[in-house]
Amino acid sequence: MxxxxxxxxxxxxxxxxxxxxxxxxxxxxxxxxxxxxxxxxxxxxxxxxxxxxxxxxxxxxxxxxxxxxxxxxxxxxxxxxxxxxxxxxxxxxxxxxxLNEWRTVEWKQMPMIENLRTFKIGDDKVSELRFLLYGPVGAGKSSVINTIKSIFERRQFINCLAAAESSKSHTIYYEKYSMAQGKFFPFAFNDIMGVEKEKCEGVLTDDIISALKGHVKEDYQFFSTHPLSKDSTYYLTNPSLSDMTHCLVNVIPADKLALIKGDFIGKMKVVRQAASRMGMPQVVFLTRVDRACPMTKANLRDVYKSKKMRNKIHECSNILGVPINCIFPVANYHDETGINEDINCLMLDALTKIVDWANDYVVKCSNKQVHVE
Ligand SMILES: Nc1nc2c(ncn2[C@@H]2O[C@H](COP(=O)(O)OP(=O)(O)OP(=O)(O)O)[C@@H](O)[C@H]2O)c(=O)[nH]1
Ligand SMILES: [Mg+2]
Missing domain, CATH: 2.60.40.10 (Immunoglobulins)
Incomplete structure (x- = not known):
């Protein structure tokens, strides 16, 4: 043959x-x-x-x-x-x-920590830059605060109660978490009740807008049934620039993007429009990246090499109408017990940028006030 x-x-x-x-x-x-x-x-x-x-x-x-x-x-x-x-x-x-890395991160935490430690706010009357965390129930808002506080405290911080998975918001009070250690790290994060899918549940849009404007006093308990009344003792009638939010941080879970739709996007858009009218910077923290992308879970440093994460960021930008360069994938401490420099660096990279943008907003507002006076 x-x-x-x-x-x-x-x-x-x-x-x-x-x-x-x-x-x-x-x-x-x-x-x-x-x-x-x-x-x-x-x-x-x-x-x-x-x-x-x-x-x-x-x-x-x-x-x-x-x-x-x-x-x-x-x-x-x-x-x-x-x-x-x-x-x-x-x-x-x-x-x-x-993919070639399409955004670079400095994977060394000390220069970023030092930069934030010595940060000077552009208006002496403002002692802390204030960030409001806003997003769906279980998005990781409280966990973001714990992660940032853990970075500055150099140990795991768990005081801001992060919840087990649920459809009801675990956080119901308006709480402020200051990062300040003496005169260093002049930043504060406000944790807020989550937005729920149903129309009548979760934090009300009016309350979020009041919080942006600085009308909500700490420890106010949110109700899904009625907004904070102007007659309430928790209503601050004449908020100063220090009481106002300086940057709106939308917290969105990367692994649940598909669930974010309808009513819910409508609510977020109203809040974002209010922030836009005030000229306030708005960013997205895309959390739970380890659940959304196996490549990123295996090595957090590959987050900006992962096509899956790039697609998630584009999808999030399309859903919420936020520009790509204002969307930051972040990982939170959730099952670790020790400190992880990669988790810290990814968060610090985002924090460094939003701190500058919040400060620009403070400077812009204080110039306007001087102008008006
Ligand atoms: N795997 C993983 N889990 C996370 C991450 N961030 C948060 N989680 C988990 O997601 C769940 C919800 O997190 P929370 O921080 O309580 O979310 P929240 O937005 O404050 O929720 P509410 O206050 O109920 O609206 C918890 O079980 C966290 O441990 C993350 O980056 N990766
Ligand atoms: Mg919470």
Missing amino acids: GLSQIKPEFVTVLAEKQVKSGQTVRLECEANTEALITMWEKNNQRLECVEGKHKITQDVKRCTLEIANAQEGDEGNYKLNLRNKAGSASCSAMVTVE
Whole structure:
């Protein structure tokens, strides 16, 4: 029997490839016989060879496909079909191309901590920059506060009660968590009741807007049934710039983006419009990244290399209408007992930016006040 009559089989098969963007992918395998007709496919379609990009070679029984300068578009399932008069065989492999890091983070915490420690607010009358955390129930608002406080205290902080998973908000009081240690770290975070899916539950939009304007006193208990009344002892009639929120932080769980819709987005838009009218900076902390992306869970430093996270950030931007550069994926302490520098750095990177933006807002407002006086 001539060689060409042997039914083709693979002696070695194509192997899955994961390469960095720009690298050359080399797919190769060996058949049991020569003089074969070969055909390469990509995603079940005949591969259209592009000069300078694809190079197909056949050296006796060895078949090779090289893909130069791999880019995202080169990803896919590559299949090699072998054929002769005696029969056919095929094998395939996935090619994935890692993204180049599309945002960089300084993975050293001390320079960022030092920078925040010595931060000077642009108006002497404002002792703390105030951030209001706002978002769905169980988004990780309280956990963000615990994580930031843990960074500054250099030990795990759990006073801001984070809850087990539930559909009802665990946080119901308006509480302020100051980061200040003496005159250092002049930042405060207000924890607030979560927004629930149902119309009549969770924090009311009017109350959030009152909190942005500085009308809500600490320890006020939120009610889903009625907003804070102007007659209440918890209503601050003439808030100063220090009482106001200086940056609205929308906290959104990356692993539950699909659940954020309808009524809920409507509520968030009203709040965001109110903040926009005040000229207040607004950002998104995209939490629970470890639950949303296995690559990020395996190594937090890959968060800006992960396509999944990039897609989540784009999806979040589309849903909420917040620009991409105002969306920060963050990880919170949740099951760790020790301090983790990567968790700290990702949070500090976001914090460093929002502190500057909140300070710009304070300076803008205090200039306006001076102008009016
Ligand atoms: N895996 C993981 N879990 C997180 C992360 N952040 C928060 N969690 C968990 O998510 C759950 C809800 O977190 P909370 O901080 O209580 O959320 P919240 O937004 O304050 O919730 P309410 O006050 O009830 O509205 C808790 O079980 C946290 O441990 C994170 O980055 N990764
Ligand atoms: Mg909470």
